[in-house]
């Protein structure tokens with residue numbers, strides 16, 4: 001009998017949601033192990049990784065969301081693949097995925113943490129959901145360290161949050177333009193890794209109800225944040241993400 005894979009995550013992380021969505025879509029049997037940052041390093045470092053998500057399977061350890069999608073895709077039947085078999089389409093999907101990974105995911109996180117880290121109780125609820133007891137117990141000690149590390153590694157400030165919001169608007173504009181011809185998906189005729197990646201990495205600024213991890217609700221957030229979320233939800237790209245979540249983010253087939 002094949003052993004059950006382990007998905008190491010932060011419950012809130014949009015990169016982890018990318019891996020989770022791909023595995024749920026595949027109907028793959030896995031157990032999610034959530035951690036509080038930076039305590040995840042006790043798990044990821046011995047596995048040869050650092051950041052989350054990390055997927056541990058019989059076939060090997062996958063230490064990046066794109067690697068996890070590629071692994072999941074190899075196990076997926078032809079009619080529901082996330083990467084199109086035709087090489088030109090596949091290349092387009094991979095280029096969009098890389099662009100969203102390296103730009104969109106970074107700025108939506110920067111924006112979210114700028115506001116979120118100012119609210120210790122909210123971060124406690126979000127970061128501690130489903131983590132082991134020791135992570136929860138250590139939260140009061142760990143929080144100031146994590147907050148400091150997050151500010152330093154993600155370059156968080158009021159100025160970078162403003163820039164991040166403007167950059168997200170620009171990326172949304174390029175996606176809206178792409179959808180302007182009435183196409184249903186970003187590349188080709190089918191849902192692909194480009195759509196999945198865009199939806200997950202835009203999610204912190206849209207808060208879709210079907211998000212597979214944990215997010216705050218609108219009424220837990222400051223007005224400035226909710227106004228920006230409402231504005232983006234009404235763009236073509238924003239409503240596209242909400243549609244993808246409604247139509248494509250099905251509950252896991254098995255766990």
Ligand SMILES: N[C@@H](CCC(=O)N[C@@H](CS)C(=O)NCC(=O)O)C(=O)O
Pocket residue numbers: 010013014015016037050051052053063064065066101109
């Ligand atoms: N390239 C990675 C990026 C993942 C990433 O940035 N993960 C963040 C959480 S959103 C993380 O683990 N940060 C803590 C760390 O690097 O130790 C992927 O796509 O998997």
